[in-house]
Amino acid sequence: MAQTKPLMAKSSGTEHANAAIQSALRTFDAEGGGISALAAALQGPLGTAFAAAVELIREAKGRVIVTGLGKSGHVARKIAATFASTGTPAFFVHSAEASHGDLGMITADDVIVALSWSGEQPEMLNLITYATRFRIALIAMTADSDSTLSKAATVALTLPKAREACPHNLAPTTSSLMLLALGDALAIALLEGRGFSSVDFSVLHPGGKLGAMLKYARDLMHSGEAVPLKPLGTKMSDALVEMSSKGFGCVAIVDAGGHIVGIVTDGDLRRHMRPDLMTARVDDVMTSNPKTIGRDLLASEALEILNSSKITALIVTDARKPVGIVHLHDLLRAGVA
CATH class of the missing domain: 3.40.50.10490 (Glucose-6-phosphate isomerase like protein; domain 1)
Structure with a gap:
């Protein structure tokens, strides 16, 4: 009668995993x-x-x-x-x-x-x-x-x-x-x-996520009438209409010379919520000296600023005058984020 072979003890999955990890560490x-x-x-x-x-x-x-x-x-x-x-x-x-x-x-x-x-x-x-x-x-x-x-x-x-x-x-x-x-x-x-430079690099890498990250703010920004703007002294009710109609969750506040002096965001609305908020002036609600970027900032750097500042939009300026706005969604659509 043929002898049966002894059953081999099966190594556990944990032993295999540990052996693989140790092998990788040796490598x-x-x-x-x-x-x-x-x-x-x-x-x-x-x-x-x-x-x-x-x-x-x-x-x-x-x-x-x-x-x-x-x-x-x-x-x-x-x-x-x-x-x-x-x-x-x-x-x-x-x-x-x-x-x-x-x-x-x-x-x-x-x-x-x-x-x-x-x-x-x-x-x-x-x-x-x-x-x-x-x-x-x-x-x-x-x-x-x-x-x-x-x-x-x-x-x-x-x-x-x-x-x-x-x-x-x-x-x-x-x-x-x-x-x-x-x-x-x-x-x-x-x-x-x-x-x-990164500018030279962008010329040779126009495609894919890397190419998207090497685009400039000017390539992705909304400009002209799309930029949410209101002057100092504007009632908050009018500022809220501007925020809602433009859809960026913020409105840039400019002085008489057209230079940006502040920004009103959804967060500012929550922080200043009170019965008379709609009749208040933007001057009392806005965040002064907001973060802005230039036209020639790389999209990857704009993304870093958004992430580190925990904000969703950046006003693009030229000599402190708003010329555009870049939203996190723009970076997502472009494949940067």
Whole structure:
């Protein structure tokens, strides 16, 4: 008679969850160690090479060609995208495809940034030869200063050795993160060095939520007759009609010169609720010196002011004269919030 196999005790869901969390913490610890080692290396010889790489890219007449293979290739593609989106023209060329015609994309005015942890990928040899033949600047990102790639480079960024998060020390994890971090550092150093502003950023990011956040108050504000306005001395009954008809929950109060001096909001009505409120003057109810913004304030900054001040609308002014109003709902519709 066949023997029955003993039943295996099933691990509880809690044990599985704890094991997964501990695994994640070990991964973060290993990868964090790699970033710490990279930061420490930047304060030594790597820092000198890093500064030289930034200067080489800054002075280039052409574009930055970022290349790599395998996991390094995926990281290289992201670095190229980061360069391009922060004002450094760049694109990705696959190291293997370069040998099959894509070398024609690279000109003598360009700078090549080649990623390879070992620096010995055979697929990169033709690209190295091409760079040497046409005297194209080559920046190597590798962990081996004696590698073929490193020795052929104009500037070699030698990353410190670090253990992969993979328990077998095989799967590119920590190393990929370090390459990505160094690429980001290059992009941001170039961004800051050329004074790349939020205005420049908005030109390159017109779509999606990021594009919405980079719109200006002037793009979202209501103007003209839509702006709720009343002069000093107005009865609260008239101010309330203006608030209700314009639908923003507030009315800006201006002096004889048209300059904003206060604002009456729904909150002011509640705070001053009394039998004679409708016959009172706005002067006695308004909040003086209200928060205002300029036409050229970014929508993301307007949202921050609304949230931090716990209000729902902002009057847009030009030389202290109201020219528009932006409501929280406008930001929501635009996709900012």
